[in-house]
Amino acid sequence: AQKVTQAQTEISVVEKEDVTLDCVYETRDTTYYLFWYKQPPSGELVFLIRRNSFDEQNEISGRYSWNFQKSTSSFNFTITASQVVDSAVYFCALRDYNTDKLIFGTGTRLQVFP
């Protein structure tokens, strides 16, 4: 069965601190996609990144970076120099190659204090 685990329920940091959000996934598929979404208080899920199972290259986009390790089934997300506007719930999600169904974790609530 497919499953996504986000063990961190809530993280609080002070502005300018770096923070890493953990994501561990389970799947029997050899081909799959991993995602991170941000959900601000407004409720809309905002797409941040997609990574396919063939591409283990880490990625950096501005203050965001992602570390994908198939050996440990992890897809962690780091925010460098956090800002108050980063406060939101962050979801990691898994999708197999042949369907559009996203399997979400339970989310990590990030609070960044000034």
Next chain:
Amino acid sequence: DAGVTQSPTHLIKTRGQQVTLRCSPKSGHDTVSWYQQALGQGPQFIFQYYEEEERQRGNFPDRFSGHQFPNYSSELNVNALLLGDSALYLCASLLRTSVGNEQFFGPGTRLTVL
């Protein structure tokens, strides 16, 4: 270019009633998926519509049904409402690309069942 829109924003119903939620996909998107997000949880896939037919379905009872119209907009219907149906209902429209299928989420409809 308008994003995914959903109506209404909020809705209050009582147990046993029926509800219809609406979604308009992004321009050019022909596939719509519906997700249910209970408080403090990640979204769960309900079903997906493409070419006016239900193509994929999650683990939801038959009380949950849907429809897609020729203009690609979609409705989610829930019959015989239960207290446990209280949740944020998210609609996602799909853009099929050569590198994968990207889902764009709407702001959601918050349903409260009393």
